[in-house]
Amino acid sequence: MSSDDEYSIRLYEPTDREGFLRLYDEVFGGGTEEWFRWKYPDNPYVAHVPMFVAERDGEMVGARPYMAFRLRVGDGTALGLQTGDTMVHPDHQRKGLFTRMTQRSFDYYGDVDEDVLTFSIPNALSRPGYLKLGCREVGRLATSYRVHDPETLGSGTPPRVGGALSPLVRLGQFLWSRRTSPPDDVTVIRHRAVPAGTLSNLYERDVPDGIHALRDERFYRWRFDRPDWEYEAYVARTAERADPIAGAVVGRSDEGETATAAVTDVVPLTGGEDRRRGLAAILPRIAADHADADVVVASRSAVPDDLAGAYGFLPDDDLPLSAVTTPTVLISRLFDGTDDPAWELGGARLDEPEDWSLGLAERNTF
Numbered sequence: 341m342s343s344d345d346e347y348s349i350r351l352y353e354p355t356d357r358e359g360f361l362r363l364y365d366e367v368f369g370g371g372t373e374e375w376f377r378w379k380y381p382d383n384p385y386v387a388h389v390p391m392f393v394a395e396r397d398g399e400m401v402g403a404r405p406y407m408a409f410r411l412r413v414g415d416g417t418a419l420g421l422q423t424g425d426t427m428v429h430p431d432h433q434r435k436g437l438f439t440r441m442t443q444r445s446f447d448y449y450g451d452v453d454e455d456v457l458t459f460s461i462p463n464a465l466s467r468p469g470y471l472k473l474g475c476r477e478v479g480r481l482a483t484s485y486r487v488h489d490p491e492t493l494g495s496g497t498p499p500r501v502g503g504a505l506s507p508l509v510r511l512g513q514f515l516w517s518r519r520t521s522p523p524d525d526v527t528v529i530r531h532r533a534v535p536a537g538t539l540s541n542l543y544e545r546d547v548p549d550g551i552h553a554l555r556d557e558r559f560y561r562w563r564f565d566r567p568d569w570e571y572e573a574y575v576a577r578t579a580e581r582a583d584p585i586a587g588a589v590v591g592r593s594d595e596g597e598t599a600t601a602a603v604t605d606v607v608p609l610t611g612g613e614d615r616r617r618g619l620a621a622i623l624p625r626i627a628a629d630h631a632d633a634d635v636v637v638a639s640r641s642a643v644p645d646d647l648a649g650a651y652g653f654l655p656d657d658d659l660p661l662s663a664v665t666t667p668t669v670l671i672s673r674l675f676d677g678t679d680d681p682a683w684e685l686g687g688a689r690l691d692e693p694e695d696w697s698l699g700l701a702e703r704n705t706f
Contacts, residue, residue: 347401347437349444352391354381359400360393367427374567379704384558385410390421391586392444393704394428394437402428404441410554411457412547414686417554418455421445423462424704438466442473450677455685457674457694459551463666463702470671474681478670479693481703484653486627486636489598520650526585526621527570529628531573534589536560538575539607542587546608548613550697551688555607560589563701564604571595571604574625576618586611586618590626591706592633601630603638605701619643623651637706639699642648668703671695 352360357376364371380389394402396672406421427530428437461481461591471477536557543555553559562663564571569591576586589605603626623643630636638653645655656665672690674681688695700706 346371346396347432347435347440349392349437349440350395351448352389352393353404353568354389356391356393356400356492358407360403363403363427363429364425366429368425371377372567377450378565378567379407380405380563382562383408384562385419390445392441392667393449394432394441396432401432402437402441404445406445406446406458407704410556410559411551412554413455413551414549416455416686418448418457418685419459420551420553421449421456422702422704423458423460426466434593438469439473442469446473447677449675452675455674456693457685459670459672459698459702461670467669467671474675474679475671475673475693476683478672478691478696480657481638481668481670482696483656483665483668483700484638484640484645484648485656485665486638486651486653486660488631489634489635490672522618522621522624523617525578526617527577527579528621528625529575529577530625531575534560534564534571534573535575535587536587538584539573539587539605542584542607543609546611548610548697549688550695551690552697552699553702555605555609555701564589564591568593568595568648569706575620575658576621578617581614584618585614586622588619588622588626590703591629591700592630598635599633601626601633601636601641602641602700602706603636604706605699606639606642609642609697609699616644616647618652619647623647627651637700641697659701670698 361371361373361376390408391403391405393400405425407424409420409422411418411420442666469687539560540555540557571589571591574588575584577584585609588603591602591604593600606619627636640647640655654661656662674690676682682691
């Protein structure tokens with residue numbers, strides 16, 4: 341534990357749950373015990389809750405949690421920690437608590453007997469704080485959107501801006517899309533419950549070199565049990581093969597002002613013609629089944645641009661969407677207990693975008 345005259349910074353303890361939820365409700369609003377249990381105590385990749393709290397006079401006034409993943413890095417694995425839900429009570433902001441909680445986490449995981457790294461997607465306001473603590477920008481995580489209601493685009497975008505861009509978005513979808521038909525020899529089966537074994541087997545068929553979450557069966561059982569989203573899976577098969585050729589997990593959230601469907605996972609993560617044929621059959625099925633969503637989201641690393649464009653998806657790093665979307669930037673660093681961390685792990689460079697293969701499943705917002 342570290343402390344000064346006012347605050348102590350320490351690792352989360354089981355008795356902190358109520359204090360965390362109370363602080364979360366005050367800072368962000370919402371947050372249920374079921375959601376907390378899924379995201380932190382029930383996470384299968386750590387035996388503790390990876391969270392550091394700031395306490396004053398016995399009251400939690402800040403929290404720096406991490407969502408844990410088992411990352412595949414080269415021929416080995418590492419513990420990957422993604423920041424999220426970081427908060428400081430309004431009465432205790434500008435006291436350096438963000439920095440102190442983060443530094444405490446660096447010190448703690450720098451002493452464990454395995455490789456631990458952070459891979460996070462902070463917003464533009466908090467990103468400078470991470471960079472000051474030794475993290476580096478890796479690059480942009482590009483996303484594609486199939487837009488059904490243009491006025492929902494852009495976090496914090498005034499409706500008049502979305503409305504003004506509606507014709508441009510519609511035109512962009514028309515220009516990107518082309519007349520196409522799904523392959524008639526591929527059958528797509530919709531699974532209301534995510535088939536962990538099937539998807540894990542598909543993942544193992546063609547594993548990419550880039551750093552990504554290990555997709556074993558426990559990953560699928562845990563990751564898509566998130567209580568505030570609903571998930572289903574689509575599996576593509578052909579008559580000439582006994583095993584499937586591709587699969588996808590779609591998450592759906594109708595909370596708030598925007599109904600969102602997210603192509604959260606696609607397996608295999610990479611591959612050849614079979615994967616492409618499977619996706620060509622799965623994408624139009626997803627679009628039809630979620631036609632009532634305001635927007636359908638997919639990772640550009642998971643769905644090739646030409647396929648995405650054929651079914652009405654637009655990239656967020658080009659006009660018109662680049663005018664109303666905020667770039668999603670990945671940052672990373674190794675927790676190695678030094679002020680000058682190493683940047684190579686398992687043959688991969690942590691600060692090179694080409695050495696990462698992340699989809700929406702590795703983002704804690706979907």
